[in-house]
Structure formats: C-alpha cells, structure tokens
Amino acid sequence: MELDKMDENDWKYHGEGNKSLVVSNVQHARVLRLLKYSTEDAENSHKTTEQAFRHIQNIVDYSQNVMKPLLGEKFVHNGEAVKLPLDFVRQLSLKVQQERPESRCDKVMDTFSGCALCLPNLTQLSCCCSREHRPPLCIEIKPKCGFLPSSRHVTKEIKHKVCRFCMHQHFKLAHGKWKRLSRYCPLDLFSGNKQRMSLAIKHLIEEPQNNFKIFKGGECIYSCKDDADVLQDVDELAQHLRPYFLPSGSLMNGHQSSKVVLNELIQVIVSALLSSWDPRKTRLSEGRVRCEASLPHRDLLRNTNHCLPKDCVLDKILGTQMLDSLDIEGLNPLFKRVEQHLHDFPKERSSLQIDGPYSQSFLEKIQNCPTEDDGSIEYAVRKVHQYRVAMTAKDCSIMITIATCGEEDGLDQSLEIQPSKPHFTYSVSILDLDPKPYESIPHQSRLDSNIVNHYLRSTLPNNQELANQSVFLGWDREGEDCTLVFHPV
Numbered sequence: 001m002e003l004d005k006m007d008e009n010d011w012k013y014h015g016e017g018n019k020s021l022v023v024s025n026v027q028h029a030r031v032l033r034l035l036k037y038s039t040e041d042a043e044n045s046h047k048t049t050e051q052a053f054r055h056i057q058n059i060v061d062y063s064q065n066v067m068k069p070l071l072g073e074k075f076v077h078n079g080e081a082v083k084l085p086l087d088f089v090r091q092l093s094l095k096v097q098q099e100r101p102e103s104r105c106d107k108v109m110d111t112f113s114g115c116a117l118c119l120p121n122l123t124q125l126s127c128c129c130s131r132e133h134r135p136p137l138c139i140e141i142k143p144k145c146g147f148l149p150s151s152r153h154v155t156k157e158i159k160h161k162v163c164r165f166c167m168h169q170h171f172k173l174a175h176g177k178w179k180r181l182s183r184y185c186p187l188d189l190f191s192g193n194k195q196r197m198s199l200a201i202k203h204l205i206e207e208p209q210n211n212f213k214i215f216k217g218g219e220c221i222y223s224c225k226d227d228a229d230v231l232q233d234v235d236e237l238a239q240h241l242r243p244y245f246l247p248s249g250s251l252m253n254g255h256q257s258s259k260v261v262l263n264e265l266i267q268v269i270v271s272a273l274l275s276s277w278d279p280r281k282t283r284l285s286e287g288r289v290r291c292e293a294s295l296p297h298r299d300l301l302r303n304t305n306h307c308l309p310k311d312c313v314l315d316k317i318l319g320t321q322m323l324d325s326l327d328i329e330g331l332n333p334l335f336k337r338v339e340q341h342l343h344d345f346p347k348e349r350s351s352l353q354i355d356g357p358y359s360q361s362f363l364e365k366i367q368n369c370p371t372e373d374d375g376s377i378e379y380a381v382r383k384v385h386q387y388r389v390a391m392t393a394k395d396c397s398i399m400i401t402i403a404t405c406g407e408e409d410g411l412d413q414s415l416e417i418q419p420s421k422p423h424f425t426y427s428v429s430i431l432d433l434d435p436k437p438y439e440s441i442p443h444q445s446r447l448d449s450n451i452v453n454h455y456l457r458s459t460l461p462n463n464q465e466l467a468n469q470s471v472f473l474g475w476d477r478e479g480e481d482c483t484l485v486f487h488p489v
C-alpha cells in the first residue's frame with residue numbers, strides 16, 4: 001500500500017461496530033479500520049495525530065504481545081498502525097456515509113488524525129486454491145461469554161444458572177436494542193457437543209443480531225438488517241450457498257434444498273470451530289456448561305461429556321474469557337483498591353501499566369497471578385488486568401473463511417465433511433482484540449446488576465431472590481438505561 005498515493009475510489013465501506021469503521025480495498029485483501037467518535041462530544045474527543053497513532057499502536061501491541069500468546073499465533077493478525085493523508089480520509093468519510101446503517105450514525109469517523117489500523121481482509125483467503133473460482137465464503141460469529149461464573153463472590157444465584165448473554169437479551173429487548181429475543185446461547189456453542197453447537201448456529205442464523213454475518217467474495221450477504229422488524233431471508237441465503245453445498249445437477253428444490261444447504265453450512269462451521277491439530281481434549285467443568293435459559297436441550301445435556309479439542313479456536317477463546325475468575329462482583333473491591341492507590345500515588349499509574357504499555361511484562365503479570373489475595377496492590381492490579389483481557393475475549397469475533405477445493409489441491413487445512421461431499425479449504429481468525437479501558441470497570445459493574453435485576457423481574461415475577469433481599473429505592477441512571485435499583489436491607 002503506497003500511503004502517498006491513496007485514492008478513496010480504491011476503497012469501499014465494509015462494516016462497523018461501536019468503536020470503529022472498516023473499509024476494504026477493492027483489489028487487494030486489505031482493510032483499514034478507522035476509529036469513531038461520539039457525535040455528542042466529537043469536538044472534545046479529537047486526538048492529535050500523535051495521540052491517535054499511539055492509541056492505535058497500543059491496540060497493535062496488545063494484539064501482538066498479549067492476545068496473540070493467549071489465543072494462539074495462527075488465529076491473531078495484529079495489523080499495522082498507519083498514517084494516511086487527511087484528504088484521503090475526508091473523501092473516504094464522505095464516500096462511505098451513505099452506506100452506514102442508521103443505528104451506527106450516533107458516531108462519526110475520525111477524519112482529523114489521519115491514523116488507522118491496516119489489517120488483512122479476513123473475509124478473503126490468502127491462498128485461494130479454488131479451481132472453480134467460486135468466491136470464498138466467510139462466516140463471522142461474535143460468540144460472547146461461554147461460561148457461567150463459579151466465583152464465590154457472586155451474590156445472585158441466578159448467575160450460576162442462566163448465562164449473561166441470555167439474561168442480557170431480555171434487557172436489550174426491554175430497552176429497544178432488538179425487537180426479538182435471540183435463542184442463541186453461547187454455552188451451547190462452547191459446549192463442544194456437535195448437536196448443541198449446531199443448534200446454537202441455527203439460532204444465530206434465525207436471529208443474527210450483531211452475533212452473526214456471512215460474506216461472499218468479501219460482500220456481506222447475510223446479517224441483521226438495520227430495520228430490526230425485517231426477518232432475515234433464509235431462502236435467499238440458501239440460494240447463495242447452494243453452489244457450494246449441493247452438486248450442480250441436484251434436482252432438489254425449494255424448502256427442502258434450503259434445509260439441506262443450511263445444514264451443510266452448519267456442519268462446516270462446527271468442524272472449523274472444533275478443528276485442532278492437538279489430539280488432547282479440554283474437559284469443561286460440569287457446573288459451567290448448562291444454561292437454564294436454553295432448556296430445549298435438556299436431552300442433549302444428559303449423558304454427554306463436554307469437552308473441546310485442545311487449542312481449537314473455541315478452547316482458546318474460552319480459556320482467555322475464564323481469566324475472569326472472580327466475576328465483576330469479586331473484582332469490584334480490587335478495582336477500588338487500585339483506585340485508592342492511584343489516588344494516593346498517581347505517579348504509579350504508569351509503572352503499574354494501567355494504560356499499557358502492552359508488553360511482554362504486561363502478559364507476565366496476567367500469567368503469573370497468585371491465586372490468593374495477599375492484600376497487596378500488585379495482586380489487585382493483576383486481577384484487574386486479567387479481567388480486562390477476559391473482557392476482550394468476551395467481545396471478540398471469529399472469522400471462518402472457506403473456499404471449495406478439489407482433493408487434488410492437497411491443502412494443509414482441508415475440511416472434509418463427508419468423503420462424497422466437496423472439500424473446503426479454510427482459515428479461522430479472531431478479530432476485534434482491542435484493550436478494554438480500565439475506566440469501564442464501574443460501568444461493567446452497574447450493567448451486570450442492571451441485567452440481572454431486570455432478568456429476575458421480567459422472567460420470574462414472584463422471584464424470591466429479589467423479594468428476600470431488596471427494597472425499591474430509586475432509579476439508576478446510566479446513559480439511557482433507566483433501571484430500578486434494589487439495595488439490600
């Protein structure tokens with residue numbers, strides 16, 4: 001990429017999340033990830049070029065030095081911080097504006113600093129072997145938290161029974177973020193049980209929200225529509241997928257063929273998620289793999305061993321998520337200890353690496369954390385660091401990119417579903433591995449209790465857990481969330 005010859009016509013809108021907007025190159029398998037600011041305080045949040053570059057370099061360092069060793073070399077692409085001509089960025093911002101979903105337009109793209117993160121386009125395969133020249137398919141899954149907390153600090157019994165995602169769904173529905181509940185449960189996806197995993201993916205297809213997308217040849221062909229009322233057209237998706245999964249002469253038609261094609265897709269996704277070169281298994285602890293909100297699978301839970309192939313992408317993500325061993329309820333007092341220490345010794349913020357640098361020593365602090373609290377500031381800081389890393393793993397996305405290939409292509413990573421079916425070559429990556437700010441921990445704590453209280457109120461009207469321990473005192477206002485607060489009596 002020649003930075004002095006950047007032309008906005010070589011780039012197009014690709015997608016965006018809460019914090020960044022992504023454009024892809026029309027010729028090369030590259031994307032640029034640009035930061036976004038809230039329109040409300042765009043004036044105040046401008047960073048100088050140097051500050052923005054440092055911020056993006058911090059993201060690169062964090063991906064490379066912290067997340068890559070934890071998640072695995074082969075899954076993580078840390079990218080490179082780049083400085084772009086301001087003219088190019090401004091033109092690009094104008095060009096992509098009309099493509100942006102309305103729901104994301106509360107933020108504007110950073111057109112002031114000229115800095116961005118340059119990454120490989122993970123919807124493309126770097127070595128595309130396909131002799132048939134069928135464009136690659138890419139499935140993006142944001143799996144969210146895959147375990148139930150077992151921390152003794154958890155005060156609400158429900159958190160040991162129903163997973164955060166399933167409880168959060170009710171909260172999101174009540175606050176208008178989505179119009180329908182998703183039946184997806186992360187615990188099914190992370191279970192390692194192929195039937196439960198297939199069900200989880202079926203539920204993602206049914207209601208993708210921001211957890212599921214499909215790209216064909218780099219173009220998004222399936223995702224949540226901006227108008228949340230519109231149901232996804234599964235038959236249209238099946239039409240796209242048919243050439244990949246049904247033999248060209250197949251006479252199967254209509255609904256039947258859609259079902260077959262989607263089932264094949266689900267099998268490919270499950271195989272890619274479980275693929276590993278390591279024959280060993282990670283056994284999942286029994287208490288953590290059942291979510292009571294995902295009850296239809298009771299039969300599937302009986303007599304099944306839950307394990308993930310060691311080092312498969314789900315195993316790596318789950319292991320990193322579980323660095324949150326205390327739960328936000330157990331972390332809170334440690335966060336307060338750090339806050340008090342920083343108040344007393346503000347200069348120590350940098351030596352404690354609160355905002356980085358995300359170096360080898362930051363990783364060592366996470367990996368060598370004592371199991372017992374000795375009352376020290378070091379222990380508290382390490383647990384806070386661990387929690388933030390776990391948060392990143394709870395919010396990352398998996399990209400599975402597949403292309404058809406003949407047996408004769410002899411690829412390293414070839415996915416065989418059934419010997420008679422087409423072979424796929426594939427790559428699995430993890431994206432969105434930004435550090436989560438230290439300052440967001442109090443928000444996490446409030447959100448956690450808002451989600452749990454809302455769930456208890458909305459799904460269990462005569463809930464004893466609430467009745468026993470709470471009286472209504474007032475409203476907790478956080479941003480737009482307006483939720484009753486219950487204080488212990």
Ligand SMILES: O=P(O)(O)O[C@@H]1[C@@H](OP(=O)(O)O)[C@H](OP(=O)(O)O)[C@H](O)[C@H](OP(=O)(O)O)[C@H]1OP(=O)(O)O
Binds near residue numbers: 168
């Ligand atoms: O808190 P959660 O679980 O709602 O996760 C947020 C995500 O919401 P979700 O529930 O996945 O729809 C949220 O996603 P959306 O904007 O809702 O698509 C962001 O990923 C947010 O991360 P960040 O603050 O932008 O770094 C995420 O916030 P973090 O908690 O990861 O900071």
Ligand SMILES: Nc1ncnc2c1ncn2[C@@H]1O[C@H](COP(=O)(O)OP(=O)(O)OP(=O)(O)O)[C@@H](O)[C@H]1O
Binds near residue numbers: 015432
């Ligand atoms: N390297 C990449 N290759 C292809 N597509 C990408 C890449 N990085 C990001 N994307 C696409 O852009 C979207 C937004 O990127 P990303 O998830 O990093 O944004 P974000 O603002 O950090 O998200 P969040 O809302 O989780 O904070 C992704 O969902 C994905 O579809």
